[in-house]
Amino acid sequence: MMAMDTKAAIVGIGESRVGKVPDRSALQLQADAAQAALADAGLAMADIDGLLTTPVRVEHWNMPAGVVAHHLGIRPAYLSTVDLAGASGAAMIHQAAMAIASGQCTTVLCVAGQNLLSHGSRSTAVRKMAEGGSAHPQFEVPYGPLVPSLYALVAQRHMHEYGTTPEQLAEVAVTIRRHAGLNPNAHKRDPVSVADVLSSKMITSPLHILDCAIVSDGAAAAIVTSAARARDLRGKPAHLLGQGYGLRHSHIGDTSLTTTGAVDSGRDAFRTAGLSPADVDVAQIYDCFTITVIVELEDLGFCRKGEGGAFVEGGRIGLGGQLPVTTHGGLLSGGHPGLGGGFFHVLEGVRQVRGDAGARQVPGAKVALVHGNGGVISVHCTLLLGSEAAA
Amino acid sequence: MSAPQKPQAGPDGGAPAAGVPERPLPVPDAATAPYWEAARAHRLVMPKCVDCGAFHFYPRTLCPHCSSARLEWTACSGRGEVYSFTVVHRAPSPAFAADVPYVVATVKLAEGPHLMTRITGCAPEAVRIGMAVRVAFIEASAEITLPVFAPAEEA
Numbered sequence: 001m002m003a004m005d006t007k008a009a010i011v012g013i014g015e016s017r018v019g020k021v022p023d024r025s026a027l028q029l030q031a032d033a034a035q036a037a038l039a040d041a042g043l044a045m046a047d048i049d050g051l052l053t054t055p056v057r058v059e060h061w062n063m064p065a066g067v068v069a070h071h072l073g074i075r076p077a078y079l080s081t082v083d084l085a086g087a088s089g090a091a092m093i094h095q096a097a098m099a100i101a102s103g104q105c106t107t108v109l110c111v112a113g114q115n116l117l118s119h120g121s122r123s124t125a126v127r128k129m130a131e132g133g134s135a136h137p138q139f140e141v142p143y144g145p146l147v148p149s150l151y152a153l154v155a156q157r158h159m160h161e162y163g164t165t166p167e168q169l170a171e172v173a174v175t176i177r178r179h180a181g182l183n184p185n186a187h188k189r190d191p192v193s194v195a196d197v198l199s200s201k202m203i204t205s206p207l208h209i210l211d212c213a214i215v216s217d218g219a220a221a222a223i224v225t226s227a228a229r230a231r232d233l234r235g236k237p238a239h240l241l242g243q244g245y246g247l248r249h250s251h252i253g254d255t256s257l258t259t260t261g262a263v264d265s266g267r268d269a270f271r272t273a274g275l276s277p278a279d280v281d282v283a284q285i286y287d288c289f290t291i292t293v294i295v296e297l298e299d300l301g302f303c304r305k306g307e308g309g310a311f312v313e314g315g316r317i318g319l320g321g322q323l324p325v326t327t328h329g330g331l332l333s334g335g336h337p338g339l340g341g342g343f344f345h346v347l348e349g350v351r352q353v354r355g356d357a358g359a360r361q362v363p364g365a366k367v368a369l370v371h372g373n374g375g376v377i378s379v380h381c382t383l384l385l386g387s388e389a390a391a
Numbered sequence: 392m393s394a395p396q397k398p399q400a401g402p403d404g405g406a407p408a409a410g411v412p413e414r415p416l417p418v419p420d421a422a423t424a425p426y427w428e429a430a431r432a433h434r435l436v437m438p439k440c441v442d443c444g445a446f447h448f449y450p451r452t453l454c455p456h457c458s459s460a461r462l463e464w465t466a467c468s469g470r471g472e473v474y475s476f477t478v479v480h481r482a483p484s485p486a487f488a489a490d491v492p493y494v495v496a497t498v499k500l501a502e503g504p505h506l507m508t509r510i511t512g513c514a515p516e517a518v519r520i521g522m523a524v525r526v527a528f529i530e531a532s533a534e535i536t537l538p539v540f541a542p543a544e545e546a
Contacts (some may be wrong), residue, residue: 130483138417139449140507142537144487145495152477160520205478253497253507254448257475
């Protein structure tokens with residue numbers, strides 16, 4: 001790998017209101033998040049010379065980065081639209097770091113989100129997702145899978161090979177909902193029990209509705225600059241310590257289902273950071289479905305393949321546990337506005353290493369892992385964020 | 392029995408019944424047309440590399456194992472086993488609403504490749520991973536026939 005100095009830091013983060021926000025368009029939500037991130041960093045819009053964003057689903061934007069730059073009134077020296085589906089949020093941070101390291105720009109605004117819930121009905125969103133490319137248009141869509149069905153195939157196979165149980169899947173939803181209850185901006189905050197998950201509507205076996213991500217309005221933003229410049233800014237920075245990408249397939253119909261490119265993204269992230277899973281204090285794991293968390297914990301090396309079901313039991317992934325996971329409430333409960341959904345995991349990783357996570361702060365957290373997953377356990381991006389710059 | 396056996400076109404290939412939304416059907420392209428032509432003739436074919444001998448699916452124009460462009464559509468036995476499955480209870484769109492519950496599965500063919508399909512010919516609750524299945528063909532429209540799989544009869 002090229003020995004580029006990608007030492008960068010996140011110096012400001014911001015969120016729009018998340019949940020049902022019918023009074024804001026996609027661009028307004030993104031502008032809300034951007035302004036909050038600038039305020040957090042003590043910067044002005046005029047300081048931004050780089051812009052990264054993702055596509056949206058609710059409307060067609062020709063060149064999304066251009067549309068967002070125009071709306072915000074900035075003329076960036078570098079701009080790009082990142083589309084690694086659910087891995088886009090994590091990837092934007094690393095791609096901002098590369099743009100800064102190359103000298104093309106100094107201060108990058110990364111922003112993503114949309115009014116996925118309010119733009120149409122929940123049913124419309126479900127249908128658009130089912131036909132939106134996660135399933136192969138010729139060889140999968142005609143058989144009628146939901147997006148959750150594609151992950152259900154993963155869950156069913158994982159249960160068959162490793163004895164993973166519906167109760168273990170439910171434990172993920174219960175824990176992450178409890179975390180959302182501590183996040184004032186989370187979409188769904190009322191606690192649920194394992195029994196609630198198991199008695200909730202079966203969508204596509206073995207996944208119940210509470211095993212599935214919600215659909216939300218919302219946007220998130222982060223500002224990335226060089227670690228050197230971060231020292232002169234008022235906020236406490238979160239340093240990018242390492243990153244990795246992985247892709248082993250595009251569609252899951254022709255795969256083994258239970259091992260993912262997170263093996264590769266995690267290995268590279270730990271190698272570039274010079275860290276190991278034992279060094280991680282808190283993990284913001286992509287949680288589009290409960291099974292996703294179990295498979296990713298295995299593939300990232302927090303437990304062995306097949307042991308993810310047992311790993312999530314007994315409070316191990318809750319606050320106060322061995323490895324608190326997705327402490328803001330994630331996509332299962334915090335909010336899921338589409339491609340921007342995974343970006344909230346980045347923001348929570350930043351809060352945790354800055355010590356700003358309030359009631360859900362992991363005491364003394366120095367290293368946060370952030371993991372994004374796009375497609376159907378297809379494309380992965382893993383980040384390691386630290387309270388201190390890499391040596 | 393599940394959906395593909397209630398084709399959107401009438402049994403005579405006529406117009407869809409009034410009020411039934413059209414279900415999404417494959418639109419064959421230059422790279423995939425031979426697969427769909429074979430399915431219309433009730434044959435299951437897979438791309439096989441002339442150089443390395445490996446099958447692959449879904450169809451590419453270069454072998455994903457050795458990058459050779461010398462690929463050949465090769466007849467398959469149509470036999471395999473259920474690799475994973477899910478019983479869909481909530482249709483992705485109104486076009487599939489009359490089908491629920493139905494079984495979406497991936498099948499591991501005897502020749503090696505996996506593919507997504509439906510399991511028909513048995514109750515959804517009877518489907519198991521590892522169950523022996525063989526291909527069947529459902530005429531979804533005048534142009535498109537979908538390969539599905541049903542429990543294999545005992546040998």
